[in-house]
Amino acid sequence: MPPLAYVLVGSLALAALLTIRWVPRRSDSLGRRRPFPRISVGLCVAIAIGCAVPLWTHARLEARLEGAAGKIVGEPVRVHCQTSGQAFLDVGAELGWVRWGPDGVPEHSTLIKRGPCADLSAWLRSSKRDPSSDEVVAVHVLTHEAMHMSGIKNEAHAECAAMQRDAAMAVALGASPAQGAELARRYWLETYPQMPSEYVRGCGAGSEYDEGLPNPPWADETTG
Numbered sequence: 001m002p003p004l005a006y007v008l009v010g011s012l013a014l015a016a017l018l019t020i021r022w023v024p025r026r027s028d029s030l031g032r033r034r035p036f037p038r039i040s041v042g043l044c045v046a047i048a049i050g051c052a053v054p055l056w057t058h059a060r061l062e063a064r065l066e067g068a069a070g071k072i073v074g075e076p077v078r079v080h081c082q083t084s085g086q087a088f089l090d091v092g093a094e095l096g097w098v099r100w101g102p103d104g105v106p107e108h109s110t111l112i113k114r115g116p117c118a119d120l121s122a123w124l125r126s127s128k129r130d131p132s133s134d135e136v137v138a139v140h141v142l143t144h145e146a147m148h149m150s151g152i153k154n155e156a157h158a159e160c161a162a163m164q165r166d167a168a169m170a171v172a173l174g175a176s177p178a179q180g181a182e183l184a185r186r187y188w189l190e191t192y193p194q195m196p197s198e199y200v201r202g203c204g205a206g207s208e209y210d211e212g213l214p215n216p217p218w219a220d221e222t223t224g
């Protein structure tokens with residue numbers, strides 16, 4: 001449970017406790033009314049609301065990403081967005097990961113780092129007409145991790161399979177087909193050539209990992 005959820009439950013419990021304590025003591029021995037502890041209870045409720053909003057936003061984002069990633073993988077998957085607390089303790093450079101189970105099979109669950117999750121959230125709220133480079137990368141990170149969840153362990157293979165599905169992922173997240181195709185093409189042209197060497201192999205028209213899917217990001221290149 002994230003730390004904010006503990007604060008939420010704690011402040012609601014305290015508000016309930018203050019109310020329950022007040023009920024039998026509503027009036028003193030002379031029958032005079034004791035006021036309801038509205039400032040303390042109000043403060044507890046305000047803290048609870050302050051925690052509930054980011055928790056709800058976070059859960060909603062994860063649900064949207066899970067829905068789209070599940071469509072691409074073809075099976076239900078879990079997508080966790082890293083929280084601020086987890087990001088604070090995290091020193092890794094990767095943007096997301098999928099764990100392999102003890103049997104060597106990738107799990108149907110991924111963790112996406114705080115940065116790309118924030119970029120995904122910004123992109124989802126935008127018109128999707130002119131995404132920033134970070135937003136393009138963030139959509140691709142989700143597709144890349146989805147490819148690991150589908151069972152691909154090799155990085156170059158996962159990267160290439162993802163680039164052939166970035167457009168479909170963008171559409172599953174609410175982009176138009178044209179916006180999805182443009183996003184996939186931008187990743188292929190702008191980011192992929194700069195990836196570390198273990199990611200850059202066997203991709204492109206007619207190459208090892210070309211699955212011959214319709215509308216790959218390199219679609220127009222053969223016609224010049």
Ligand SMILES: [Zn+2]
Binds near residue numbers: 148
């Ligand atoms: Zn990977």
